[in-house]
Amino acid sequence: MKTLESFDFTGKRVLLRCDLNVPIKEGVIGDDGRIRASLPTIQYLLSQGASVVITAHLGRPKGERKPELSLEPVSRRLSELLNLPVKFSPVIVGADVSALAAGEVLLLENIRYEAAETSKDEGERHVLAKELASYADIFISDGFGAVHRRHASVYDVAKLLPSAPGKLVAAEIEVLKKLTENPDRPYGVVLGGAKVSDKIGVIENLLDKVDMLAIGGGMLFTFLKAQGYEIGKSLVEDDLLPTVKEIMGRAEKLGVKLLLPTDIAIAPDFSASAPAAVVSAFAMPSDQLGLDIGPESAKAFAAAITECKTIFWNGPMGVFEFANFAAGTKVVAEALTKVSGISVVGGGDSAAAVRALGFADSQFGYISTGGGASLEYLEGKELPGISVLQ
Numbered sequence: 001m002k003t004l005e006s007f008d009f010t011g012k013r014v015l016l017r018c019d020l021n022v023p024i025k026e027g028v029i030g031d032d033g034r035i036r037a038s039l040p041t042i043q044y045l046l047s048q049g050a051s052v053v054i055t056a057h058l059g060r061p062k063g064e065r066k067p068e069l070s071l072e073p074v075s076r077r078l079s080e081l082l083n084l085p086v087k088f089s090p091v092i093v094g095a096d097v098s099a100l101a102a103g104e105v106l107l108l109e110n111i112r113y114e115a116a117e118t119s120k121d122e123g124e125r126h127v128l129a130k131e132l133a134s135y136a137d138i139f140i141s142d143g144f145g146a147v148h149r150r151h152a153s154v155y156d157v158a159k160l161l162p163s164a165p166g167k168l169v170a171a172e173i174e175v176l177k178k179l180t181e182n183p184d185r186p187y188g189v190v191l192g193g194a195k196v197s198d199k200i201g202v203i204e205n206l207l208d209k210v211d212m213l214a215i216g217g218g219m220l221f222t223f224l225k226a227q228g229y230e231i232g233k234s235l236v237e238d239d240l241l242p243t244v245k246e247i248m249g250r251a252e253k254l255g256v257k258l259l260l261p262t263d264i265a266i267a268p269d270f271s272a273s274a275p276a277a278v279v280s281a282f283a284m285p286s287d288q289l290g291l292d293i294g295p296e297s298a299k300a301f302a303a304a305i306t307e308c309k310t311i312f313w314n315g316p317m318g319v320f321e322f323a324n325f326a327a328g329t330k331v332v333a334e335a336l337t338k339v340s341g342i343s344v345v346g347g348g349d350s351a352a353a354v355r356a357l358g359f360a361d362s363q364f365g366y367i368s369t370g371g372g373a374s375l376e377y378l379e380g381k382e383l384p385g386i387s388v389l390q
């Protein structure tokens with residue numbers, strides 16, 4: 001694989017794929033972490049005398065020009081952060097890049113306005129990729145959050161131009177390698193979030209590599225139900241009960257410490273104003289639902305986390321968006337900040353959760369920008385946007 005540093009960018013035009021998929025409400029950007037994470041590569045390219053055409057996506061417009069998913073607010077934020085004017089092209093196919101001089105940046109409109117970007121038809125993607133490739137001499141892939149996608153601006157375009165990963169993609173892969181190749185022990189993985197089905201691949205692939213696996217979030221109830229406990233109206237994936245049972249059996253055989261909550265914060269319904277009551281995880285009332293791990297469990301999770309030398313965390317421990325059910329996630333995040341070895345926060349939701357709860361990025365070893373991409377890497381799957389660069 002070529003590296004960013006192996007190119008001479010003087011006078012060259014670079015097509016740069018970034019992940020600028022930030023939350024935007026009524027034109028106002030929430031967490032701008034992904035824009036900030038894109039800056040080092042952009043700044044490097046500019047310092048080397050390149051002009052930069054950025055392509056990126058926002059949300060899932062599915063080939064339609066949805067105004068609320070325009071990247072225009074992102075171009076303004078990018079301009080502020082770079083302290084440079086950033087040109088914006090509402091046109092993707094047929095964009096005029098000819099006037100772009102060295103040291104200048106142009107952001108193309110949401111690439112997913114083009115249906116060909118995400119098309120399953122390679123021929124359709126190729127046509128769009130060819131158009132993008134015509135804008136530049138070199139392709140730099142730095143949109144880590146999209147590298148698990150076989151999309152035109154991620155995968156197909158890399159076949160048409162000399163290509164290399166940008167600084168963000170290189171850093172993400174280096175961290176993920178540390179988690180899969182010879183991690184310092186004890187090695188712990190903490191998983192939460194809504195669904196077991198999203199995380200099952202990671203559990204299966206990492207089970208024989210970790211010393212400790214802690215389960216929180218909505219997914220914990222499938223584990224509790226698999227053990228025969230009442231879970232009331234909590235989230236559950238019944239079709240995964242046999243898989244979860246099998247995982248618990250394997251963990252025991254492998255000597256992996258499987259940490260499940262012993263207490264749960266419950267509410268009568270899924271509501272921001274519902275007060276939290278704490279009950280034993282083994283005696284949940286049938287008419288309530290679990291929205292967070294309880295304080296005793298959070299304490300036990302934190303103790304196990306701080307013992308680890310390598311820790312990966314993906315998925316909030318509860319519905320952290322509701323103040324009454326954010327405590328478990330907060331205690332776990334706090335514990336990660338105290339890990340003496342490497343602590344990795346993986347994914348959009350977990351990263352947004354730690355920032356929303358008032359933690360600074362610098363308190364963690366590494367905060368990944370790509371949830372899906374980092375999970376797929378840890379599942380042992382090939383990332384098309386990375387392998388195409390090889």
Ligand code: AMP
Nearest residue numbers: 193194195217218290291315318319349
């Ligand atoms: P994920 O994208 O899979 O990491 O899921 C994140 C979402 O899971 C967050 O929006 C949380 O509100 C949600 N979540 C966490 N715990 C629970 C729970 N006990 N019940 C329902 N949703 C939950």
